[in-house]
Amino acid sequence: MRAVATQRARRMNAPLGRVAVACEVMLLALLVNTTYIQAFRADRLAGDPRNRRGMIERFDGPRGDIVLRDETVIATSRRSGDRTYRYRRVYPRGPLYAPVTGYLSLYGSSGIEAAEDPALSGSDPEVRVRSLMDGIRSGATLKLTLDDRAQRAAYRALRATGRPGAVVAINPNTGAILAMASYPSYDPNLYATFDAAVLDAADRRLQRAPGRPLLNRAIQRTYPPGSAFKVVTTAAALSSERYGPATAVSAPAAFRLPGTRVRVRNSGGAACGDGHPSLAYAFKVSCNTPFAKIGLDLGQNALREQAEAFGFGAADLAVPMPVAMSVYPERMNRAQTAMSALGQFDTRATPLMIAMFSAAIAGNGELMRPYLVEEVRLADGTVIGNAQPSRYRRVLSADEADRLTAMMIAVTRPGGTGTAAAIPGIDVAAKTGTAENAASREDHAIFTGFAPADAPRVAVGVVVEHGGFGGEVAAPIARAVMRAVLPSPGRGERNGPGE
Incomplete structure (x- = not known):
């Protein structure tokens, strides 16, 4: 009987054993899948637009403010009165700062709101830990480098051109960065609504609006820099040691591009000076034929090396929003090389890069890395992050920068193309540009410059689409911005920008 019972127990235990093994396998699979989701798919699931819980959590508590260097608030959170979404984002200065702040909506974000979301939302580990320790649930405040006077001057001057x-x-x-203005702009408060239908309608309207107001042209779009690129060509010429400011250059009224029937002409179709002016004079009045010839003499490799020293071809620039890459073309023939030396053909630069032309010369040949966020601080005022200015590029030697500065000062003196940027009592160094636009017969107006030339405090880049002559349209805009930054009689001395 005992043997029969043993056999019966074995027959019963076999199915139970298989069930137990199956349970262990399923439990193990459950644990593995849970671990995988938490470790590798948590961010993806949290960001899934179908995940309403994530949207609710995003607006459940106050987000950190975005403020200017003078503590003016340009983005903040306020109680909404909505039971589901307790806080809404508010942008007190609207279109003026929209290209920088971007927006925060139910379905997405842009600008600083997107680039610095971990700090602003409080999801950054350091912000979260410090907030928990203090018993305050809030994102960090971002203090930007922007100067309100400079930003207003830039935006108003752009708007005035239409x-x-x-x-x-x-x-x-x-x-x-003291100013970053883009026109036309938009009101980011339109994206702060919790009404999905209203939000969708506003977004469709702005996406289709003429002038693409959602585009931050300062960093998201590239343009042919035109004669402003002669700063780069001249830097390459000086670095070659074959040219100096007093070097005589060939500057006929017209120059036929090698291998083509196309002729490059100077503005007005006249010869530059006596046809053999100094490099400094050709730069001052922005002659085309001598710089086309200099480009051919130096060759595309030397021009490309100099352009890359300024930051062309670099994909690592973020301010913290990503910046479109400025491009100097590859594998050109001689005709294309000549045109590239004039900032044409396929040469493209962002307005930020055009400002960086002057910033590098103003810095004695050393270009600092551009940035927008000056300080990160918690709700209780504790600062947990400060900007650390750093060198971005060594562009040219200090001696070469000094010689190029003198040439740029002459541009704003009588007889130069940039007199509209002159400021009484202050030496302004500049280069104007009028860039041909393949998509239209209307040229872009370009300007790059800095002031004061002997103790630089501000470098400016301006692009006005279809604006015509840079010396007539872009230069006055730059002057307005520089005057807003620099101290003037009756306003008193101000702290240096970014200090």
């Missing part, structure tokens, strides 16, 4: 464009102003000593 044409799309962008302005960037930089403190060449630190890299702090």
Whole structure:
């Protein structure tokens, strides 16, 4: 009987054993899948637009403020009165700062709101830990480098032209961005609604609006820099040691591009000076034929090396929003090389890069890395992050920068193309540009410059789409921005930008 019972127990235990093994396998699979989701798919699931819980959590507590260097608030959170979404984002300065702040909506974000989301939302580990320790649930406040006077001057001057464009102003000593204006702009408060239908309608309207107001032209769009690129060509010429400011250059009224029937002409179709002026004079009045010839003499490799020293071809630039890459073309023939030396053919630069032309010269040949965020601090005022200015590029030697500065000062003196940027009592160094636009017969107006030339505090880049002559349209905009930054009689001395 005992043997029969043993056999019966074995027959019963076999199925139970298989069930137990199956349970262990399923439990193990459950644990593995849970671990995989938590470790590798948590961020993806949290960001899934179908995940309503994530949207609710995003607006459940106050987000950190975005403020200017003078503590003016340009983005903040306020109680919404909505039971589901307790806080809504508010942008007190609307279109003026929209290209920088971007927006935060139910379905997405842009600008600083997107680039610095971990700090602003409080999801950054350091912000979260410090907030928990203090018992305050809130994101960190971001203090930007922007100067309100400079930003207002830039935006108003752009708006007055009635044409799309962008302005960037930089403190060449630190890299702090003092102004970043783009026109046309939009009101980011339109994206702060919790009504999905209203939000969708506003987004569709702005996406289709003429002038593409959602585009931050300062960093998201590239343009042919035109004669402003002669700063780069001249830097390459000086670095070659074959040219100096007093070197006589060949400057006929017209020059036929090698292998083509196309002729490059100077503005007005006249010869430059006596046909053999100095490099400094050709730069001052922005002659085309001598710079086309200099480009051929130096060759595309030397021009490309100099352009890359300024930051062309670099994909690592973020301010912290990513910046479109400025491009100097590859594998050109001689005709294309000549045109590239004039900032044409396929040469493309962002307005930020055009400001960086002058920032590098103003910095004695050293270009500082541009940045927008000066300080990160918690709700209780504790600072947990400060900007650390750093060198981005060594562009040219200090001696070469000094000689190029003298040439740029002459541009704003009588007889130069940039007199509209002159400021009484202050030496302004500049280069104007009128860039041919393949998509239209209307040229872009370009300007790059800095002031004061002997103790630089601000470098500016301006692009006005279809604006015409840079010396007539872009130069006055730059002057307005520089005057907003620099101290003037009756306003008193101000702290240096970015300090």
